[in-house]
Amino acid sequence: MRSRPLLPSLLLLGSLTLTAACAHGTSEPPVTSSADARPGSSPSPVRTVDPSKIKGLEIDNDSSESNSCPFATSFPDVPGAEAMTAAMKEYVDRRLATFRSGACGDDTGGTEGRDLNISHQFLVASGDVLGVRLTTQDQSAAADGLSAGTYWYDGKAGAYRTALGLVADGSRDAFLAALKDQLKDREGVDAAYLDDTFSDPDSRDTALDDMAFTADGGLRVHFDRGDVGVPAAGAQTVTIPKKTITPWLSAFGKRAQRQTVSPSRSLDLGAPHVPAPAVPTHTASGDDDTDCKKVKCIALTFDDGPAAPETATLLTYLAQYKARVTFFTVGQNVAAHPDLVRAEAKAGHEIGNHSWNHPDLTGLTPRQIASQLNRTSAAIKAATGKTPTVFRPPYGAINRTVKAATTLSPVLWDVDTEDWKYRFPAKVAQTVIDKTQRNDVVLMHDIHATSVAAVPQILRALTARGYHFVTVSHLRATL
DSSP states (O other), X not given: OOSSOHHHHHOOOXXXXXXXXXXXXXXXXXXXXXXXXXXXXXXXXXXOOOGGGSTTOXXXXXXXXXXXXXXXXXXXXXXXXHHHHHHHHHHHHHHHHHHHHTTTTOSSSOOTTOOEEEEEEEEEEEBTEEEEEEEEEETTSSTTOEEEXXXXXXXXXXXXXXXXXXXXXXXXHHHHHHHHHHHTTSTTOOHHHHHHHHHSHHHHHHHTOOEEEOTTSOEEEEEOTTSSSOGGGOOEEEEEOHHHHGGGBOHHHHHHHHHHHSOOSOBOOOOSXXXXXXXXXXXXXXXXXXXXXXXXXXXXXXXXXXXXXXXXXXXXXXXXXXXXXXEEEOHHXXXXXXXXXHHHHHTXXXXXXXXXXXXXXGGSXXXXXXXXXXXXXXXXXXXXXSOOOEEOOGGGOOOHHHHHTOOSEEOOOSEEOOTTTOOOHHHHHHHHHHHOXXXXXXXXXXXXXXXXXXXXXXXXXXXXXTEEEOOHHHHHHTO
C-alpha cells in the first residue's frame, strides 16, 4: 500500500519569510524562559563548542518516522571517552524502552503529539576534559516532560564523572548550603523539602545531575521541574560565581572550569587510535539534464544524517551509478560533520532541512519552529554556501502553524521503507524495488548501516528497469 499520495510529496507550501534566528548553526541560543525550552537548547548561556573540531566524533542517532511511536535520540561517541558514552547510552536506551512500552504500547489510538526527543549539546571539548548535556523532551510524561543531565569525562584519570564530581568531597556541605541559600526564598520552593532532597544521597544525586560552567567560570546548576519544589514552580537555576565556586571544586572540576573559560586548541582523551574521517571526493559532472517527462524517474531521499561513516559509504555507492538523491539533514549532525554535507553537495545531491534535532514541529510555537529550521538552514549554508529550499518535517507532521513559519517547501514521501524498524538490507531493498513507481519519492535513512547496505541492490535493480535517480527538486521541476 502506498503510504502517501504523490500530490502531497510535490506540493510547494509555505508563505511567510522569517529572518534566521542564529547566524551560525553550531551555536546554542540561550533560552529566556522555561516555556521556550526545547530539546537541544541550553537553559543558561555557556561557551559554545564546534563539534566538527572533535577528531573521530561519531553521533549515535536513532529515530522513527512512525506517527504511532515517534522518537528521535542522539548522543556523541568520542574516542577515548568510552565509559561516558556507555553511561549516555544506558540512559537513552532506558528512556526509549520506557517510552516504547508505555506510550507506544498503549491502546489509546496512537501517540500523536507525544514524541520522545533526546538531543545533545557539547559543553566543553578541550584538553583532557569533555562535557555533554543530554536534553530530554518526553511528551508522554507528566508535566512538561522536559529534563536535562550533564555527563563529564576526565581524560587525565581516564574516568567518567557525574555532574557532582565537579565539586570536591570536602566542599559538598558548603556547596549545598550555598544552593539552599539561593533557593529557599523562591516561590514554590520549601526549605524542609530542600533539606530532605539534599540529605538523601539518591535524591541529591538525581537533583544535582545538570551542572556546567558559564563562559566566565561560574557554575550553573539547573534543577528540573519538581526537583527542589512543587512542579507548578517550574524549573530552577542557580549560578554560583567563579570567585565563590572555585575553592570548592575538585581537581577535575578546576580543570573543567579552566578548559571552559580558556579552551585549548585540541581535545586529547588518551585514545590509542583516533580514526581519520572518510570523506568522499566525488564531483558531479554538471547539471542534471534528465527529463522526467520522457524517462522514468524516482527520488530517493535519506533522512537524519549526515552520519559517519555511513553517509560516506552511501556517497560512494551513489557515485557508481551517477545517481542523485536528496539528503534531509538534521542540524546538529550538520554541525558535527559539515565535511560530509559539503561532499554531498559537491557530488550533485540536494541538501534539505530536517530540523535541528528532529522534534515534532506541530507541538512547537512559531518561534521554536523558526529556530529549528533556521538554525539548520544556517548550518547547511555554512557547510555548502547554499541555503536549502526544501524541508521534511519530522514524522511527516505538518500543520498550518508549521507552514506559516517558513518559506521552505515541505516534502513528504510516497514509499516508506520503514528501514528504522526493519534493520535488514535485503528487506529494505525489496520494499523499494517492489513498491516504487514512476515519479515516487522514497523515504530512507542514512544513519542506519543496514539501509546504506541496501542501496547497491536498489540502484542495480531499478536501473535495469530503466529508472533514473534524481533529486526531489529536479523531479518537481521537470514534471
